[in-house]
Amino acid sequence: MHDLPQQLANGLILGALYGLVAIGYTMVYGIVQLINFAHGEIFMVGGFGALTAYLALPGGTTLWLAVPLMLIAGILVSTLVAVGAERFAYRPLRSAPRLAPLITAIGLSIVLQQLVFSFYPDAKKARVFPKIPGDPFELASVTIQRSDIFLIIAAPICMLILGWFVARTRSGRAMQATSQDPDTAKLMGIDTDRVIVMAFAIGAAFAAVAAVAYGLRTGQVDFRMGFILGLKAFTAAVLGGIGNIYGAMLGGLALGLAEGLATAYIQHIPGMHLFGGGAWKDVWAFVLLIVVLLVRPQGLLGERVADRA
Amino acid sequence: MTALLEVENLRVSYGKIEAVKGISFTVNQGEVTTLIGTNGAGKTTTLRTLSGLLRPTAGKISFDGQPLNTVPAHKIVSLGLAHSPEGRHIFPRMTIEENLLLGAFLRKDQAGITADVERAYGLFPILGERRKQAAGTLSGGEQQMLAMGRALMSQPKLLMLDEPSMGLSPLMMQKIMATIVELKASGTTILLVEQNAQAALSLSDQGYVMQTGQIVLTGTGADLLNDESVRKSYLGED
């Protein structure tokens, strides 16, 4: 267990990535009760948007300049795709039975994957994404890759901004009101269509930040990268209590930690030596989900459903 | 007497079911107008259509000289029409004060808003004492006061109240009715939907009786209170 601090750090970093993507699921669900299964692909296109910006820059551009520009491009692409999806795919189905938008979301997710696969140059295999060069940082017994510094800085900043936005701004209050009672929000003069667009846009922007972090971390982007990560982030959102933004981040961190620790230590438990290692990490993530939902069906920070009526 | 709201031949459907079948009525400036009727008569449907949450299939709604038929719900409150919905619909996870402030969502006059929050606390002192309490934890009567106070925060020309006395104790109900009289005295025009016909009609200038989507009887509050069929059906006499 001498490497525990390292495993904790790895888990938290991975968890922050899940958390950023989970925000998108939770915001959209909180406002329109739709599980936007295409959100993983919103994340993915953000990665390709950032890559495009990187490729367009003259060779040798410093990453200090490149990363912010990639971030802007990624956010732009993700947001445009998400807002477009809301406007043209989900909005027309708003009064349709629940299953219709859900199936549309799954369809959209396949379409986005195929569009990138077919039309983005050389995207049939993973494309190389820049990494932040240099030696990793050593803090006592913990090693942190340079590329992860981006995520370590960006995730808390994003959460602080979002927390402030929801609690303190006029638009944030409109958002809270719409999630609690959309018809009554309209009676207050709140344009709930605008609020819905805002929820999609914020979720997409967070996903794009996560995509840049993912690219820097793994050194590549891939048209399939949104699938498993989207599933994990959705799990994180449910784990934290879907509809609650802090729950999404908390769920992400819990999931990242569980995955990291289970991968590292489960095999040392007597009788469990077959269940350790990377191959089982996804299983442990879902085991955690099931256990939490058995004990707290509303998730870690979720309100009981009765409170929402 | 000028008409603030004129409804002409209004029809509203839920899918194939027509819930409001061509009703016409008028709400005069400065008066209390009441809609009474049995369960399912279409009163709530009518109010939700007036505030834009439902769309009529036919008919005309004219408010303060302006047609409302195609104005989106979130723009109607800014024209001066406020709606305290059936079942109160306060925002449960916000405080009393936040609920009141949402009622003033479109207003920009910060000083006026603050003054009106205090006015609401003056009207309902219990709300002032609990201003930081989550609205979902209030009693039914307190929630009703909050819903009413919230609707007033938009400084409406017309206040629509859908069953403000529902589920309230007799004492609480008296308090709500007294507040309606007070609001009328201060110049607010009110459209009231009530199950409690006795209380509502006795403070109304004008009343309409609805039955299965139609208006079957019209008169002043006093007329309707004395009407034999009203006494039979709504006041429990025989």
Ligand SMILES: Nc1ncnc2c1ncn2[C@@H]1O[C@H](COP(=O)(O)OP(=O)(O)OP(=O)(O)O)[C@@H](O)[C@H]1O
């Ligand atoms: N969302 C809906 N979908 C389908 N039918 C509805 C819906 N809401 C109301 N109705 C029907 O429309 C009719 C009128 O209902 P409405 O709620 O307007 O009556 P009401 O006069 O307000 O009754 P109450 O006094 O019980 O509140 C009823 O027959 C009701 O079943």
Ligand SMILES: [Mg+2]
């Ligand atoms: Mg009703």
